[in-house]
Amino acid sequence: MNEILEIVDIRWERVILTFDVKMDAVEDVSFFLRSQRNLDQEPLLLHSTKVAEGRFELTINVTQFQNRRQVPNGTWLVCAETGGNEFVAQFDLSRIEELEERSRAFLYNGNFSSYTVTFGISDDETSPDFLMRTYAFGRSNRPQKRSWLQKNKAKARKRWTRTKRKVLRKIFQAGVSARKGKETRILFASEARPNMQGNLKAVHDRLVERGLDKDFEFRYSFRTLHSTSRLSAFYLGWQLGRSDIVLIDDYFAILKDISDTTSQRIIQLWHAGSGFKTIGYSRFGQYGSPHLTNSHRMYSYAIAGSQHLRDVYSEAFGIEREAVIATGLPRIDNFLREGRVDEVRPGFEADFPAAVGKRKILFAPTFRGHGAGDAHYPYEHIDFEALYEACGEHSVVLFRQHHFVPDPAPIPSHLRDRLIDVSSFPDTNDLLLLTDVLITDYSSIIYEFALLRRPMLFFAFDLDLYSATRGMHRDYREVAPGDIATDFSTLLDLLREPNLSIDKAQAFLDENFDYIDTKNSDRVIDQLILSDPKINQGE
Numbered sequence: 001m002n003e004i005l006e007i008v009d010i011r012w013e014r015v016i017l018t019f020d021v022k023m024d025a026v027e028d029v030s031f032f033l034r035s036q037r038n039l040d041q042e043p044l045l046l047h048s049t050k051v052a053e054g055r056f057e058l059t060i061n062v063t064q065f066q067n068r069r070q071v072p073n074g075t076w077l078v079c080a081e082t083g084g085n086e087f088v089a090q091f092d093l094s095r096i097e098e099l100e101e102r103s104r105a106f107l108y109n110g111n112f113s114s115y116t117v118t119f120g121i122s123d124d125e126t127s128p129d130f131l132m133r134t135y136a137f138g139r140s141n142r143p144q145k146r147s148w149l150q151k152n153k154a155k156a157r158k159r160w161t162r163t164k165r166k167v168l169r170k171i172f173q174a175g176v177s178a179r180k181g182k183e184t185r186i187l188f189a190s191e192a193r194p195n196m197q198g199n200l201k202a203v204h205d206r207l208v209e210r211g212l213d214k215d216f217e218f219r220y221s222f223r224t225l226h227s228t229s230r231l232s233a234f235y236l237g238w239q240l241g242r243s244d245i246v247l248i249d250d251y252f253a254i255l256k257d258i259s260d261t262t263s264q265r266i267i268q269l270w271h272a273g274s275g276f277k278t279i280g281y282s283r284f285g286q287y288g289s290p291h292l293t294n295s296h297r298m299y300s301y302a303i304a305g306s307q308h309l310r311d312v313y314s315e316a317f318g319i320e321r322e323a324v325i326a327t328g329l330p331r332i333d334n335f336l337r338e339g340r341v342d343e344v345r346p347g348f349e350a351d352f353p354a355a356v357g358k359r360k361i362l363f364a365p366t367f368r369g370h371g372a373g374d375a376h377y378p379y380e381h382i383d384f385e386a387l388y389e390a391c392g393e394h395s396v397v398l399f400r401q402h403h404f405v406p407d408p409a410p411i412p413s414h415l416r417d418r419l420i421d422v423s424s425f426p427d428t429n430d431l432l433l434l435t436d437v438l439i440t441d442y443s444s445i446i447y448e449f450a451l452l453r454r455p456m457l458f459f460a461f462d463l464d465l466y467s468a469t470r471g472m473h474r475d476y477r478e479v480a481p482g483d484i485a486t487d488f489s490t491l492l493d494l495l496r497e498p499n500l501s502i503d504k505a506q507a508f509l510d511e512n513f514d515y516i517d518t519k520n521s522d523r524v525i526d527q528l529i530l531s532d533p534k535i536n537q538g539e
Helices: 098-102 148-177 198-209 230-242 307-317 332-336 340-351 384-391 428-434 446-452 463-470 488-496 505-512 520-529
Strands: 005-013 016-023 030-035 047-052 055-061 074-082 085-088 104-108 113-121 130-138 184-190 216-222 245-248 265-268 301-303 359-363 395-399 419-421 437-440 456-459 483-485
Touching (some): 005 074, 005 098, 184 198, 198 245, 198 332, 198 520, 216 230, 301 520, 307 505, 332 340, 332 446, 340 428, 359 428, 384 419, 384 488, 428 446, 446 456, 446 505, 456 488, 483 488
Parallel strands (some): 184 216, 184 245, 395 419, 437 456
Antiparallel strands (some): 005 016, 030 074, 113 130
């Protein structure tokens, strides 16, 4: 075997592929993929890290490899170049059966499409080379036999969908053509909220406070699944076309069909902080997987709370690490503002007098289901009577649903002096300021609450199922900044403890916050609105 360049191990972490390679001790070595079938094709450079003398790690994000695209279809040689000499990687033939185990097939599009990364060796009988094969392909949907009427209805629906998309694109282009004058237009938009909230509101209000609204023309579009219409879609298309800067805070599906990344700045002010569950391309090939072409890839920039989280969001959105800017989350500004809790308390106590003077335990889990259309929470796992007794005379539990969940918590009427539905309270962050203990599960609500250095409990009755179907960035049991209860009786036992631990919170803070201040909105404005980092998307 040629021992100059050898693949020692192959590892996967979600969509991140790592080759551990061994090579004779050299300086100034570069690694790349070369097409086996077209050796004259331009090689594709690989990111490498020297981990020891003669040992390197080669890292490939297979969905975000080059120009925000996956590794192209082809059969690839893993190569190294040093001192003008090129070497091709080999693999230990006695371990050949491991290559099939390390191969991956990522299914998406309702299992009608697949992206595969497989490994093998060439058919060279003297010195077989290590091969990586990557292919994206799909299959047609062959429906069951349908009547003439059903077939024509299906064809009509397809024609109508194409027509609507064509009209939407024309409206967008008309908006682009109308983008004239010196005044820069900023569109504040969300497809998940009925009005301006969170990071969008924080940035908007700070622009106004600084008098910058005089330098920009503001436009707005806020829709939800229940408020969308054809007319509002056309209006959104027009406003998108006319805007120079687009600020969004959640998934924005329409960007895949209409956006102008060459002349527009699209800034993702993602609504959540650092949660547990995977999103976007971190879920590629799993339940809820995006397609290889997706709206997330349209962002000019996205924000994060820390340098550590830049890698997390780069992977999730399928964009370069350089496009993720660690500004901090703008909505934290008001949360940490001195005197905010004193502003919030009178209104809360007027609305919920039963909670006055009591220890306030906020129950705020994430939703279950596919999304806004079927979001729910399985309250059969809550024993309301036992929870009421555990509260005693000195505690109340405040129930706050995820905004996707339309139905209130089914609290029996005779228990509502201690178990209180606070879904009508306007702002979740303001509730956190008044909360003594937080109970959640996989929600990113922990992001802000950690700043208060108060106890958190995690009621994860479906931990194994949720981890398997939704995916986790890291081991939940290791990183949750509080005690975990996988059954309700354990949760009640924890609530009865006089002094709950906050020891894990500090490690969470260190990892997720580069800034604990009230300047997050200013950093977004100064770094991404008033200036433009202009990253090279090809790197």
